[in-house]
Amino acid sequence: MKKSEINSTEIARMAGVSRSTVSRVINNYPNVPQATREKVMQVIEQYNYAPNFSARIMSGKRTSTIGLFMVSREEVFNDSLTNALITRVIESASKRGYYVLTYIIRNTKDDDIMRNVKNTFYQQRIDGGIFIGAANHEPFIEELIADGFVVGVVDQHLEGRSEPNRVISNFNNLEGMRQGVDYLYSLGHRQIAHIAGDPLRWSGPEKLEGFRQAMEAHGLQVRSDWIIPSNFSERSGYQSVQHWLKVTKDLPTAIFACNDSVAFGALRALNEADINVPGDISLMGFDDHLLSARIHPALTSIHVDFSDMMDALTGKLIETIEVSSTDSKRYVGTTELVIRDSCQPLR
Amino acid sequence: MKKSEINSTEIARMAGVSRSTVSRVINNYPNVPQATREKVMQVIEQYNYAPNFSARIMSGKRTSTIGLFMVSREEVFNDSLTNALITRVIESASKRGYYVLTYIIRNTKDDDIMRNVKNTFYQQRIDGGIFIGAANHEPFIEELIADGFVVGVVDQHLEGRSEPNRVISNFNNLEGMRQGVDYLYSLGHRQIAHIAGDPLRWSGPEKLEGFRQAMEAHGLQVRSDWIIPSNFSERSGYQSVQHWLKVTKDLPTAIFACNDSVAFGALRALNEADINVPGDISLMGFDDHLLSARIHPALTSIHVDFSDMMDALTGKLIETIEVSSTDSKRYVGTTELVIRDSCQPLR
DNA sequence: TGTAAATGTAAACACGTGTTCACGATTCAG
DNA sequence: CTGAATCGTGAACACGTGTTTACATTTACA
Numbered sequence: 103m104k105k106s107e108i109n110s111t112e113i114a115r116m117a118g119v120s121r122s123t124v125s126r127v128i129n130n131y132p133n134v135p136q137a138t139r140e141k142v143m144q145v146i147e148q149y150n151y152a153p154n155f156s157a158r159i160m161s162g163k164r165t166s167t168i169g170l171f172m173v174s175r176e177e178v179f180n181d182s183l184t185n186a187l188i189t190r191v192i193e194s195a196s197k198r199g200y201y202v203l204t205y206i207i208r209n210t211k212d213d214d215i216m217r218n219v220k221n222t223f224y225q226q227r228i229d230g231g232i233f234i235g236a237a238n239h240e241p242f243i244e245e246l247i248a249d250g251f252v253v254g255v256v257d258q259h260l261e262g263r264s265e266p267n268r269v270i271s272n273f274n275n276l277e278g279m280r281q282g283v284d285y286l287y288s289l290g291h292r293q294i295a296h297i298a299g300d301p302l303r304w305s306g307p308e309k310l311e312g313f314r315q316a317m318e319a320h321g322l323q324v325r326s327d328w329i330i331p332s333n334f335s336e337r338s339g340y341q342s343v344q345h346w347l348k349v350t351k352d353l354p355t356a357i358f359a360c361n362d363s364v365a366f367g368a369l370r371a372l373n374e375a376d377i378n379v380p381g382d383i384s385l386m387g388f389d390d391h392l393l394s395a396r397i398h399p400a401l402t403s404i405h406v407d408f409s410d411m412m413d414a415l416t417g418k419l420i421e422t423i424e425v426s427s428t429d430s431k432r433y434v435g436t437t438e439l440v441i442r443d444s445c446q447p448l449r
Numbered sequence: 450m451k452k453s454e455i456n457s458t459e460i461a462r463m464a465g466v467s468r469s470t471v472s473r474v475i476n477n478y479p480n481v482p483q484a485t486r487e488k489v490m491q492v493i494e495q496y497n498y499a500p501n502f503s504a505r506i507m508s509g510k511r512t513s514t515i516g517l518f519m520v521s522r523e524e525v526f527n528d529s530l531t532n533a534l535i536t537r538v539i540e541s542a543s544k545r546g547y548y549v550l551t552y553i554i555r556n557t558k559d560d561d562i563m564r565n566v567k568n569t570f571y572q573q574r575i576d577g578g579i580f581i582g583a584a585n586h587e588p589f590i591e592e593l594i595a596d597g598f599v600v601g602v603v604d605q606h607l608e609g610r611s612e613p614n615r616v617i618s619n620f621n622n623l624e625g626m627r628q629g630v631d632y633l634y635s636l637g638h639r640q641i642a643h644i645a646g647d648p649l650r651w652s653g654p655e656k657l658e659g660f661r662q663a664m665e666a667h668g669l670q671v672r673s674d675w676i677i678p679s680n681f682s683e684r685s686g687y688q689s690v691q692h693w694l695k696v697t698k699d700l701p702t703a704i705f706a707c708n709d710s711v712a713f714g715a716l717r718a719l720n721e722a723d724i725n726v727p728g729d730i731s732l733m734g735f736d737d738h739l740l741s742a743r744i745h746p747a748l749t750s751i752h753v754d755f756s757d758m759m760d761a762l763t764g765k766l767i768e769t770i771e772v773s774s775t776d777s778k779r780y781v782g783t784t785e786l787v788i789r790d791s792c793q794p795l796r
Numbered sequence: 797t798g799t800a801a802a803t804g805t806a807a808a809c810a811c812g813t814g815t816t817c818a819c820g821a822t823t824c825a826g
Numbered sequence: 827c828t829g830a831a832t833c834g835t836g837a838a839c840a841c842g843t844g845t846t847t848a849c850a851t852t853t854a855c856a
Binding site for chain 2: 150151152153154155156157158159160165167181182184185188189192193196201202203204205206220221222224225226227249
């Protein structure tokens with residue numbers, strides 16, 4: 103007999119007890135004598151028996167599974183950061199006894215795909231889900247939350263009200279941008295451009311707003327023609343800066359990118375235009391990417407801890423699944439300036 | 450009522466039919482008239498009803514889920530390659546209507562963890578599993594295969610006999626090593642060292658064997674003190690070469706690393722010892738890592754396609770799950786020399 | 797018009813488990 | 827020694843679905 107086809111009835115028969123007793127042994131009920139328990143355990147181990155997962159859920163258990171949905175149209179998945187995110191969610195869930203069903207969403211406009219994603223919830227295949235890379239207030243996520251499913255999101259607007267089944271993790275982007283602008287200001291820079299992130303993702307506009315606030319705090323002007331659009335990817339950083347260099351009338355003395363990937367792309371475009379970093383222009387990133395210390399020049403950036411963030415999000419998600427009401431459903435990570443070589447004092 | 454708590458009985462009641470009819474509509478049975486079908490479908494869509502996943506499996510369906518088990522004690526997971534592997538398996542499975550349960554195994558000697566991994570199979574939570582990074586013929590994998598579960602592995606010895614429920618993907622390492630040695634020979638190199646991979650993983654010894662065969666084909670000597678051990682990681686490449694530089698009596702003119710990560714580490718160690726690549730020593734990698742074209746000097750390597758490999762493995766795994774007997778349960782990927790800057794003609 | 801075939805649908809069973817309930821066996825106290 | 831309390835355990839039910847079987851109804855044909 104294939105071992106996987108053994109069920110609790112078989113075990114009961116071989117141990118000479120009833121199926122109920124087998125169940126009681128497996129689920130550690132107190133009222134079963136040591137002798138009986140050992141006899142049953144021996145048969146269980148001999149046959150590598152483990153109670154059928156689906157049947158167990160059928161009789162009222164949770165699936166102990168969460169969905170991890172990676173949303174992206176870009177080739178972002180070759181990014182080591184994405185990898186760290188996935189890994190961290192899995193390890194964090196595993197630590198709490200949960201499994202992770204990972205799903206990749208290339209196109210949120212594809213009805214078949216989205217039906218599939220939603221069905222994962224409707225079929226009660228998972229107890230909750232985490233969405234990474236989704237647009238701020240993506241309709242299908244709002245729908246899931248409205249239907250009562252527990253959902254965790256990253257990089258979304260923290261509204262005033264708190265909802266019982268929505269968990270959010272963010273970084274303190276306003277503070278981070280202030281740290282960056284303050285540092286550039288301290289180096290003597292007064293003419294600073296900003297490469298803005300995807301307006302659909304919350305951190306894009308929020309970082310832009312942080313940039314504005316920090317600039318105005320120093321009485322500096324924010325020039326709209328020095329706000330360069332991007333979508334957070336290395337390629338968009340490259341293309342946007344390449345195009346911007348052609349149309350801009352004059353150059354700033356420093357550029358503050360919305361993240362390090364974009365800064366990598368910007369650096370490439372600047373190098374190709376024979377603009378030296380940091381000689382001609384200082385360049386600052388955001389996120390402190392693993393490669394930032396390795397590239398030339400090493401990128402000055404704002405460090406954030408994605409591992410902590412995903413760990414907290416996963417923890418709060420599972421807590422919400424299990425007890426339905428939790429103290430805090432939000433995590434806001436701190437930011438820290440990391441000084442390397444790409445920003446230098448104004449000559 | 451929470452939408453997720455609606456079941457087929459409720460749907461049947463609201464549509465004014467029996468539960469059987471609802472089931473027939475959902476599973477596209479032919480013998481239900483169009484009028485009835487539409488009425489039922491309308492109620493289903495109105496309530497976002499989807500049949501309970503566990504209950505469905507209970508009555509004989511497959512789980513449509515495969516496990517992806519990443520084995521590693523190293524920090525390898527920050528590697529963009531690992532990320533590409535995970536992504537590819539997920540997308541390949543998704544294309545075939547399967548979900549992926551990802552699991553990370555940091556320590557194959559931890560009994561709790563391994564019990565957990567094996568239970569994923571015994572509980573019939575997954576229809577099959579893929580192991581990446583496992584040692585060649587890891588006992589617990591052999592046990593699973595012996596118990597009748599469908600398992601896919603990467604980088605394991607292709608035995609003569611073919612087993613019904615084991616699927617394997619490899620690269621043609623012998624050929625790849627030959628291509629590398631041939632190229633170095635053509636550049637005039639006669640004194641070539643090899644940084645060997647983890648002996649527990651099949652490709653380590655196989656690449657070493659390929660190196661031996663290719664060297665002997667040219668009548669070249671393989672010096673045992675020029676076989677430098679590593680475990681495939683960047684760090685081990687750095688540490689091994691650093692140590693080797695201290696003890697070696699004389700230097701070769703070229704080094705052939707077992708993979709690019711190790712070559713990155715070796716490059717770092719060589720640079721720190723003021724040995725110029727490719728000026729003093731030529732360096733060749735294997736795998737054609739994403740970063741290889743970007744580092745300085747750009748690394749000459751043996752290109753392999755991990756995406757194709759994982760796609761094939763996942764496809765064959767699912768095919769095996771579904772039809773139990775398949776034409777081929779093996780994939781051997783081709784190798785191709787990619788010439789960049791790190792190998793130069795011998796002066 | 798009468799009978800046979802085709803069609804549509806409901807009731808019943810199976811999947812493997814957890815849990816409740818009730819009953820018999822044992823232990824304890826008086 | 828007897829009644830009550832405790833303990834151990836098996837029978838029965840529930841979970842939500844797919845599928846089979848049987849029955850009622852309609853259609854087709856002679």
